[in-house]
Amino acid sequence: MTGQSPSAGADAPRTPVLRLEGIVKTFPGVRALDGVSFDVLPGEVHALMGENGAGKSTLMKVLGGIYQPDEGQIIVGEKPVVMTSPLQAKATGIVFIHQELSLATELSVAENVYLGELPKRSFGRVDWKTLYAKTNEILGRLKVGFDAKTRVGDLSIANQQMVEIARALTVDAKAVIFDEPTASLTDAEKVVLFDVIADLQSQGVGIIYISHRMEEIFKITDRISVLRDGQYRGTLSTAETNEDEVTQLMIGRKLDLSRNVSHHDLGDVTIEVKGLSCGNLFQDVSFQVRAGEVLGFYGLVGAGRTEIAETLFGLREPSAGQIFVQGEEVQIHSPADAISKGISLVPEDRKGQGLVLGMSCRDNMTLPQIEDLKAGPFVAEGAEIAIFDKYRDNLDIRTPGWRQLVGNLSGGNQQKIVIGKWLSMHPNVLIVDEPTRGIDVGSKAVIHDLIRSLAAQGYAIIVISSEMPEVLHVSDRIAAMYSGKLMRTFTSDEVSEDNLIQAISGLKSDQAAAA
C-alpha cells in the first residue's frame, strides 16, 4: 500500500488546495466512509476511483456539505472548514460539476451561470447588461459555440455541462470536482472537455476527477486515489502505475475465476432471443440461456443492457426480432404477458421499480400473483403468509415479521424480497439487473451465492452488472455489450479481464483473433 505518495512533480513543497483527513461517515448499519484521507495539489488532476458503492458519492456529499462527517476534517488551503451546504462549499472555492446536471433548463445560459447571484439594478431589476457581459467573458474563456442568451434546454448535453463549468468559474475556484463528466459525451466533445480541464489546471486549480474509464484516467490525471468499501486504499502516481495495479486496489484481490465454473448439468434452452432490436437502443441481439445457466451481461452504462431486459419483460416494444421461451415463440407486450410466459425481472432501481416501500413485506412479495391467491372474492391472507414464511426461510430474509414495511429493511433484505416475489411464482427465466447495487459488502456475497444456488436448482438466469468481478463471479457465460450491440459471448474458459474490457470498449481486434 502506498499511502501518501510523493506528489507528481514535487520539486518544492506546495500547499494542497484541498486536504481530507480521516473522514468517517456512518449510516445505520453501514460504515459508508471509514477514515478517508488524501489531498489535491494546485494544478493537479487527481482521479478518485472505486467500484459502485465504494463510497465516492458519499464522500462528495460530505465535501459538498450535504452530509456532515462523524469524524475527520476538511482543509481548504490551510484552514479547516465545516461544510454546511453546497452554497457554502462553493463560497470556499469547492465547486462540483455533477453527473446529473443541476440546471434550470427553461432559463438562459447566463441566468444559470449566475443562478442565485443575478446582478441587480434599482427596483429589484436584473442587470442584464452586466449579466450577459460577465457570462460571455467566461464563455469566451471556455471557447464554446453558444452565447449567454441561449436557452439551456436548447443545448446539447455536452454544452449543458459547459454551462455548469462556466458556473464554477464565477467564483475563485480552488478545487473543481468532476463526477463522471464523460458519461454522455461523444469523442469530439471529450476533447473539448479535456482542453478545459487542462486550462483550469494551468490556472492552478486543483481537480478531482471521478471516473470508471481507465483510458481517460491514464490520459489526463496526475495521481489516482482509490476507495474500496468506504476505506481509503492508497494514492498512486499515474505515471508510475498501470491498470492492473489500480484494478487490484479497487477490487482488493486477484480475481478468483475458478468459482464461476458450472458444477451442475445444464438443461434445455429455456429462453432464446433472435435478432432482437429496439429502435436505436440496441440492435440485432441474439443469445440463448439454458436451464441451470447464468448468462452475464457486461458493458458500460448506456450500452443497452437494461433496455434488453426491459424489452424481454414487455416494458418496451421491440422493433424487430423474435423471443422463444422453451422452444415456442412468444409475443410480449406487457409485463403481465412476460410474467405469464415465466419471465421475471429484478430491476436495477430497487426502490423506484422493484418495491412499493409503503407496503408490507408480505404484500410486496405476493403482489404479482395477488389475483391467483383468492378465497372467493377475497385475498387469501393465510396463503399469502405461507408464501412469505417459505421464502423468508429459503432466502434468509431478516425482518421482524410480514407486517414490517419494506422501506424499513436493509438493501440486501429488500433485494431478497424482490427475488422472493418472483421465485414464489416459479418462473422459467429470472433476469437480475444490477443485483447488488447499493448493497453492503457482506450481503453482496450472500446475493451472489443465492444466484448460483438458484442456477443449480434449474432456473435460467440473466445477470446484468456494471461490476466486472460480479459478472465474472456469478456467470457461466458472459455477453459483452457495446453501444447497443452484443459484441461477443464468452464462455468461462475464454474470458479474461483484458478481452472483456476490449469487447465492451468496442475494440474488435481480439474478437477477430479469437475467431
Added chain:
Amino acid sequence: MASGMLSTFLKRGAIWGFILVELIFFSIAGEQLSLSDKAFMDLDNMLLLFKQSAPIGIIAIGMTIIMINGNIDLSVGAIFALAAIVLLDSMTWPIFAGLGDWAIPLAWILALLAGVLLGALNGFIVWKTGIDAFIVTLGSMLGYRGLVFIYNGENPTSHLNWTLVDFAEAQWLGLHTATWFLLGATFVIWFIMNRTVHGRNAYAIGNNREAAVNAGIRVGPHMMINFMLIGFLAALSAVVFYSESGSVNPNDGELYELWAITAVVLGGTKLTGGSGSIISTFGGVLAIQLLRKGLGHIGADTETVNLVIGLILIAVLFLDRQLNIKGKEELRV
C-alpha cells in the same frame, strides 16, 4: 435540435393560432348562422370582449406566477369575494362618512390590502408547514368563504357609489377601465416575471427546485411573495368588477379558481412549474372569452360553452403529450 425548437415555437404560438382560428371560424359561421346582422369582429364587440375578460383575466395572470413557481391556489375565488365585501362595506363605514368621494381610494386600498393579507397567510402556511399548496389553499378556500358568509350571512352586500360607477364604466382612449386594469396587470406581472430578480428566481424554483436551493435561492420568501401577488390580483379583480356592479353575493367568485387554471393551462403553462408565460395566459383568457361570445354569436346555447371549453382543455393536454412522446421504444410505465 431544430425539431425541438420548432415544436417549442409551435407550442408558444399555439394559443394565438387558436385565437385566430376562433376569429375566422366565428366570422364565417356568423355570416351563415348569425341571428343578428352585426359582424362578429365588430369593434364594439371586441372592446366588450376585453372588458368581460378582465375579472377572470386578472386572476389568471396571478395564477400563472403561482403555477410557474410550482404551486397552485384554489382560494382565489374566496379572496375575490372577501375583497369585494371589504370594498363595498368599507365605503359605508361611519369613519369615512365625512370624506365624501375620498372614501373611494381608501376603500380600494383596504380591499387590496385584504387580498394581500389573505394571500400572505396562504404563502406563510405553505412556507412554514411544508404542506402542499393544493391542500393549504383548498382549506383556505373553505375558510375564506366562511368569512365571507360570516360577514353578512347569505345576504348580498351592496353599495353603489355613482362616482365610482362612472369611473368604472368610462372609456379611456377607447378602452374600458376594466380593460386598462387587465392590460396594466398583465404588463406589471410580465415585467416582474421577466425583468426582476424575484421573477427569474421564481422560474428557477419551479424549473429545478434542488438546483435553486443549492444556488442559495430562498424558496420560501419567493413563494410567499407570489402568494401575496395573487392575493393582490384577486382583490384587484374584485375592485375593478364591483366598482361597477356595486353588489356582491356571498357565492360570487365560486369556481373562479378553476376558470383561471383553465386559462393558464390553455396558455401552455405546465402544472409541474418552471415554464409558462404571462402573455400566453393573456391569450388563454382571450381565447375562452372569445369562445363564449362566439358560441353566443352563432346562436349556440350559452350552456354549451362549458362543454366546449372542458373538451378543449382535455384536447390540449392530449396534444401536448403527443408532441412530447419519444417514440415506440419508450419505456411503458
Added chain:
Amino acid sequence: MPKITKASLGRFLAKQGILIAFILFMVGFTLANERFLAPENVMGVIRSSAILGVMALGVTFVVISGNLDLSVGSMMSFSTIVVLDLHDKLGPTLAIPAMFAMTLCLGAIIGFLVGYLKLNSLIVTLGMLSAIHGLTLTYSGGKNMDIADKEGTWFSVFGQGELLGVPVPILLFVGLAAFLGIVLSKTPFGRKIYAVGGNGVAATFSGIRRPRVVLGCYLVSAFCVATAGLLQASRSLGSQNTVGQGLELEVLAAVILGGASLLGGSGTIFKTVIGVLILGFIQNGLLLVGLQFYAQYVVTWVIIILAVWLDIAAKRGKLLSPIA
C-alpha cells in the same frame, strides 16, 4: 413493553390523530350541549352527511390510486337531473339503472383519459367538471328539474324513507361504506390500488395493469356519484341543475381530513368516514353551541391544516418545514 418516546408518541398521534381529534370534538360538544349526543341528533347529522359521504367513498379510491377527481360535483348534478328527467319519461324502475349507466359512462371516459392515455388527472377532471356542467345545462335546457307527481311515486323512498327506524340514506351510506371498505382492504383489486398509488412504476414492474386499476377507481367513483345523485333527487324530488357545484372540493377536504395522502398509496374507507363525520358534527356542534352555520367552514379550514401538518411533521420529525 415498548418505551414511549417522543418519536413513537409522534407516530401514534400522526396515525390515530384524526380519531383522537374526533373523540375530543365529540366530548367537547357533548359537555357544551347535552342534546349533541341524543340519538335523533346523531341520526340527523349522519343523514345530512350521507350525500357528501357517499361521494367521499368513491373519491377515496381515486385518491389512494394517486389521482384526483374534481368532477364529482358536476357529475352529481348530472345524475340528479338525469334521474329526475327520466323518472317522468321512463318511470323510476327504468330511470335509476339508466342514470347509473350514463354516470358510469362518464366515469369510464375519465378513467380512459387518465388511465390509458396517462393524462394529468387534475386537468382532465377539471375539464370534465366544466364539460359535464355544460352537458347538464344543455340536457336540462338551463331549467330546474321537477318530478310532476311528487305524491304518487315510490321514488322518494331513497331520500326520505326509513327502515326499522333508520333513515334509508344512512343505510345506503353505511352499507356502501362497509362494502367498499371490504373491497379496498380485502380484495386483490384493493391491494392493487394501494400498489398503484404507492409506487405506480413498481406496480407496473410487478405485472399489474395500471390503466385498468385507474379505470376501476374512476368507475367506483362514478358509481358513488350516481348513488349520491339518486339520494339528492329522491330527497327533494326536484333540483337545481347546479346542485353539486362546489362539492368536489368539500368532498376532497373530507378525504384529506381522513388522512389520505394526495400522493397516493395511503388512506382507508374507515378514516374517510371519520373525516365526513367530523365535518358533519362540527357543523352541527357549532350550531348547537350557538355559532353561525358558516363558522364551520373556518373551523374546517383550521382542522384540515392542523391535521395534515401533524401528519407530515411526524413523518419528518420536525414541526417546521425545511424550506429555506
